[in-house]
Amino acid sequence: MDQIDQRILRELQADARLSHQELSERVGLSPSPCARRVRRLETEGYITGYGAIVDETRLGFGFNVFVSVKLEQQVDRRLVEFEREARTCPEIVECWLMTGSFDYLLRIAVADLNEYEHFLTGKLTKIPGVASIESSIPIRRVKHQQQRIR
Secondary structure, three states: OOHHHHHHHHHHHHOOOOOHHHHHHHHOOOHHHHHHHHHHHHHOOOOOOOOOOOOOOOOOOOEEEEEEEEEOOOOHHHHHHHHHHHHOOOOEEEEEEOOOOOOEEEEEEEOOHHHHHHHHHHOHHHOOOEEEEEEEOOOOOOOOOOOOOO
């Protein structure tokens, strides 16, 4: 990856809706070589997809909860089962396998505390192998950004 590739990534990260013409002008290439570079960056896995960043609050999912989950056993079978179940829950918008005293960290996005309670008691506590759950409710987001391209 050279400096032009990095500039392409920075520009697309800032605005993925740029046309090849606009992108090529911003990075100093003609459109065809620029398009070839974008395709290569996609093929090589530097660009994994495109999407819109939506406002969860405006969509009715403004209540976030961070949940630490400890499994009864951290063995392959339990990890696979938990991760399979987590993928089926639309309330779980992020799921991280962790080191430390808990096995997973989840970010739950729901409408309100009542909806979180229904999710917690109706789904999360019923996943086989869950030993303990610790919920933390954030007060406000201090910083949010994508990793910047050097």
